Amino acid sequence: MKPPPFEYRAPTTVEEACAVLASLEDAKVLAGGQSLVPLLNFRLARPAYIVDINRIAAIDRIYERDGGVAVQALARQAAVEDSEIVARVCPLLTAAVRLVAHRVIRNRGTLCGNLAHADPASELPAVLLALGGHVVARSIRGERVIEADRLFSGVMETALAPDELLVEAWFPASSQPFAVIEESRRHGDFALAGVVRAVDRLALFGVAPTPVLADPRDPARGLQPSGDLEATAEFRLHLVRVLTGKAFAA
């Protein structure tokens, strides 16, 4: 398994990255690469250009702003996991990021890349949605904020335009009680189903094309999860009810 041929670009500033993205057709941004490189190795993705943002200096900060925590594009998931700021301001995010794959993957994978990849079974998009956070997208046309409930548009699809770079994600402070609970076949695997509780808000992942907000009293209403070798649709609905019960029991 080898990646298909592509042209490689490694800009060294955000401005250069935006200019490169604006000038290219069929380009894909490479951050941590923990989702993109497997897709390349399997040749499920065959972009003409790879725009590697890892050479851009000083976009790996994690800092407080507007009563929440901001995580920049190159902050690794391991840095988010170890961040005292995140633990103090948004402990829900600390709890959730520990469920993302394994530490060795988190050493390289980025939080912003995880959001931009928008895997429906991923924890972090559901955390962003449950808390009502947003992302900041930059392009040569300027900068814009995309709220969590507008960001995720389909399976691995977002509202980001092809020329936009996700430069920062912002999570509001999390209050008690919160919970993130998932069921997976093995520790670190993709969740069969999972729930994020932020006080009275509930977001589900792994049971729809995008993370979805749900009513804690009837969380499975209207859901039509897919069934596969790992779990039937009925079992996923069962998990949603059980996990929601656990999340709201506390």
Place this chain on the structure above:
Amino acid sequence: MKVNGVVYPTPADPRRLLSDHLRHDLGLTGTHVGCEHGVCGCCTVLLDGAPVRSCLLLAVQAEGHEVTTIEGLASDAAPLHPVQQAFHECHGLQCGFCTPGFVLSVVGLLAQHPNPTPEQVDEGIAGNLCRCTGYASIRRAVHRAAELSQK
């Protein structure tokens, strides 16, 4: 890029994975390749001291960084690194295919938690698959490696 302290030129082809570069271009075949999509952990190497999957990194991305493979752990003064010594003592391997990845993951784990709890050990090795040992002897080896590393 620097591999085990030696400077090497970066490969010209950007789609060359770091795992393939290490094995095929540099002849460092101690880095094993199992699944090639980040699941099995066999290809784990240290990038600037932190364990990463070499099959999920383009070799060009390692330019300007330091890579440590299993070949780079031991020194002339100490023929086995403490983690290697512990795997040897505790029989933390059978066929050995997964071992380089385990050893480098454990080096990273002990850098983060010098005295890991059993839960931290499980968390630290969860990203590496072993089809022989059933993990019991590997868990013992990690605790033994923590002891040896303190000395």
